[in-house]
Amino acid sequence: MKADQLVSVFRQFRPRLLDHLPGYSRQHFTADLSAGLTVGFVALPLAMTFAIASGLPPQSGLFTAIIAGFLISLLGGSSVQIGGPAGAFIVVVYAIVERYGVPNLLIATACAGVLMMIMGTQSNPEALEGLRQSLGLNDPLLVQYVNWIGGLLTGDWGASLIFKKPIAELLAQKALASAIIVVMSMTIALCLAVPLGVWAAVHRDKW
DSSP states (O other), rough: HHHHHHHHHHOOOTTTTHHSTTTTTHHHHHHHHHHHOOOHHHHHHHHHHHHTTSSSSSSHHHHHOOOOOHHHHHHHSSSSSOOOOOOHHHHHHHHHHHHHHHHHHHHHHHHHHHHHHHHHHHHHHHHHHHHHHHHHSSSSSHHHHHHHHHHHHHHHOOBTTOOOSSSSHHHHTTTHHHHHHHHHHHIIIIIIIHHHHHHHHTTTTTO
């Protein structure tokens, strides 16, 4: 990648925080604080649960959720951000941690970020077209949907690009851990998030 191309990429990046801070009032802070507490009551225990399911200590999930949430809010390009642990990645993270350890997981994550930036500016149109063709993305939307429904009903969910194994087989290996995560997250949401959300709605625009 040439230096001028790299500079051009970073010039397009502007954190939304720079536009949002001017005129930031106490009312905005109150609303953000209420939303942050509500999300925190759900996201933090869930992050610790995902860490345990991935073969890591619970504090790893806690640190990851806090640091990632801060960085997303600080550097994100939108006022509305969606960031948090994804249960689908447990299969990938657990396999990497089990085989290569946490240090190599961090290296792989950093390399993946760099590669994503490079691919965004130096992508090969022919390679992208070949990938779209192999995944059926060039078919009409209705055809894609019918094929997806057919595969879903017959158990043909495709193969993992990373493990080169059927996705159904990988999901079956982690079904119990996923069920535990769902039960715990729903319990937390019902016991904490719903009452807090109702309280925030009743006391709207109040401290």
